[in-house]
Amino acid sequence: MLEEVKYYIEEQRLENCIALSPFRTDIPNVLNAIDIYCLPSLWEGLSIALLEAMAMKKPL
DSSP, X not given: OHHHHXXXXXXXXXXXXXXXXXXXXXXXXXXXXXSOOOOOOSOOSSOHHHHXXXXXXXXX
């Protein structure tokens, strides 16, 4: 699936807009570096990642 995502990003010329990263433990630093937070799931219960973004007062 990762290869499909990478292909789509290249196909849509979004390389300068989207960054894919491996597992991270410095989440507050990552959230400080972004302008908005997008949770791209169709169904998810209570997302801890979403709560972390809200705690950092990021637009959702």
